[in-house]
Amino acid sequence: MTTEFGTGQATGDSGDAAAMDAIREAMADISASEPDFCQIFCSPAYDYDAVLWGARSVVGSDTEIVGCSSSGEFTETGSGNGTVTVGVVSSDSMRFFSSISTELSADPERCLFEAVHDLPASGDPAVDGYPHRTIINLHDGMAGIGNKVTRLTEQYLDDEETPVVGGSAGDDLQLQQTHVFRNDRVETDAVVLTLIAAEDALPVTVNHGHEPISEAMTVTRAEGSTVYELDGRPAFEAWRDAIREDAMETYDIDVDELEAGSEDLVMLLGRYELGIESEPESDADGLASRIKTFIESKLISTTGYNIRWPGHTTDTEGPLDFAVTVSEGTEVVVTHSNKSDQVYAVRNAANNAVNELRGGSVAGGFVYDCACRAMILGEDFDDAVDTIHSAIDAPFAGFETYGEVCSADEDYTGYHNTSSVILLFPE
Structure with a gap:
């Protein structure tokens, strides 16, 4: 054969x-x-x-x-x-x-x-x-x-x-x-x-090729593919705080100076994506109450999580916009990846x-x-x-x-x- x-x-x-x-x-x-x-x-x-x-x-x-x-x-x-x-x-x-x-x-x-x-x-x-x-x-x-x-x-x-x-x-x-x-x-x-x-x-x-750089956060307000809040804070603000030190050290970019729609923003959204260990088991029928828990340290495993790209985000305040649904109650971590x-x-x-x-x-x-x-x-x-x-x-x-x-x-x-x-x- x-x-x-x-x-x-x-x-x-x-x-x-x-x-x-x-x-x-x-x-x-x-x-x-x-x-x-x-x-x-x-x-x-x-x-x-x-x-x-x-x-x-x-x-x-x-x-x-x-x-x-x-x-x-x-x-x-x-x-x-x-x-x-x-x-x-x-x-x-x-x-x-x-x-x-x-x-x-x-x-x-x-x-x-x-x-x-x-x-x-x-x-x-x-x-x-x-x-x-x-x-x-x-x-x-x-x-x-x-x-x-x-x-x-x-x-x-x-x-x-x-x-x-x-x-x-x-x-x-x-x-x-x-x-x-x-x-x-x-x-x-x-x-x-x-x-x-x-x-x-x-x-x-x-x-x-992504590795976590932050502690886990919970999606506390979301609708469809738009995440409005992480741990009760504006989602973009929480993401920006999580990447601030690494973005300056790795790319010499001050995230507090990012402009809406800029090339730097697009680049960072692709380098610093969210990692999800699991998604709501009942997402298919519209219920989002049951979430598989993260490991007790609140840090996600470096192998067992999925990546979500917030690349539809265009503004530097307010929500993060993704290419796929992210449900309330999901726990996420900010990750980083480079070419190598x-x-x-x-x-x-x-x-x-x-x-x-x-x-x-x-x-x-x-x-x-x-x-x-x-x-x-x-x-x-x-x-x-x-x-x-x-x-x-x-x-x-x-x-x-x-x-x-x-x-x-x-x-x-x-x-x-x-x-x-x-x-x-x-x-």
């Missing part, structure tokens, strides 16, 4: 031409005339319908195609912006199935229930002989409910051991509208799921994924990497790409997300910001 994996990346004047070039490049690395699966990461610079048409014209009629708009794309050869990037898989030890559901914001419960139940369940003859299941979840990055999307996906699956990976679609940081794709369909406010049924388990890992921390984190994620194969060879993989990491790394983003390549020694395709999905690590909840998620395919 073998699995082959190929990647391609292209630009051009039209979406169909760019997709065709990228697919042809990827297909050169596999022997099958038609791949079983194709995942596309696409800049909003292109017409998505044209991209899908171009992809279909090359892969053939039976290939399962999924994908999303992005905020930067990369393969093992390096990163790019304004590209169509693809990864194709051909395997006689896996089967691929996909589904799509719309109206995510208005009715996430129905949307995810429909998407999950349009996939073969355990025991379905279609997956007989393929005991290991993995779900790829791609969803609208502007819906602002990535944590709920992930939790509902897990809730509706008939096997709680099935890992869920993926990311929130992007739009080159325009923060206007994001899209997901399935075969010939392009939708916004939607989710696309892919079921990979395999003979062997697929390695899935996640890591981030980010490279080290992705190295750990890649090495951990390879180690899960216990000496087996890697055919290739997909990487779901946060756009915030790209902002931190800047021109050094390719250092992280090179680090992944040196660890897995195989082709991979990835995109810069508005949030990452990975439910495979018990140290974390399923939704992340400023993290790297890696999914590998054994040969």
Whole structure:
């Protein structure tokens, strides 16, 4: 039994031409005339319908195609912006199935229930002989409910051991509208799921490069993705006090002189994000009273917490604005990360994924990497790409997300910001 994996990346004047070039490049690395699966990461610079048409014209009629708009794309050869990037898989030890559901914001419960139940369940003859299941979840990055999307996906699956990976679609940081794709369909406010049924388990890992620099604080007033108060104080004021000393020492920035909308403010919001050890268990049904407690010292573990980016904050007083819901009662800590921390984190994620194969060879993989990491790394983003390549020694395709999905690590909840998620395919 073998699995082959190929990647391609292209630009051009039209979406169909760019997709065709990228697919042809990827297909050169596999022997099958038609791949079983194709995942596309696409800049909003292109017409998505044209991209899908171009992809279909090359892969053939039976290939399962999924994908999303992005905020930067990369393969093992390096990163790019304004590209169509693809990864194709051909395997006689896996089967691929996909589904799509719309109206995510208005009715996430129905949307995810429909998407999950349009996939073969355990025991379905279609997956007989393929005991290991993995779900790829791609969803609208502007819906602002990535944590709920992930939790509902897990809730509706008939096997709680099935890992869920993926990311929130992007739009080159325009923060206007994001899209997901399935075969010939392009939708916004939607989710696309892919079921990979395999003979062997697929390695899935996640890591981030942030370390706590403050004591824990409680979200005492919040609404949706806006946090108004931490420990009864204006949220921005509490965050600013927590980073004051470190920001001066590390970046020579006086946080009391920050101006609304300034480059320094944007940079610091990306470096000093909030860490959450757990989120309200009942967030999916609107109740926020039960919170998993932090360790007794009131300092969060350096491994077991999720990152939340307050990057929608534009003012230097009042609330902090996030890309995802943060509920009242959640305990948070201010964290910090720099370039070397980010490279080290992705190295750990890649090495951990390879180690899960216990000496087996890697055919290739997909990487779901946060756009915030790209902002931190800047021109050094390719250092992280090179680090992944040196660890897995195989082709991979990835995109810069508005949030990452990975439910495979018990140290974390399923939704992340400023993290790297890696999914590998054994040969």
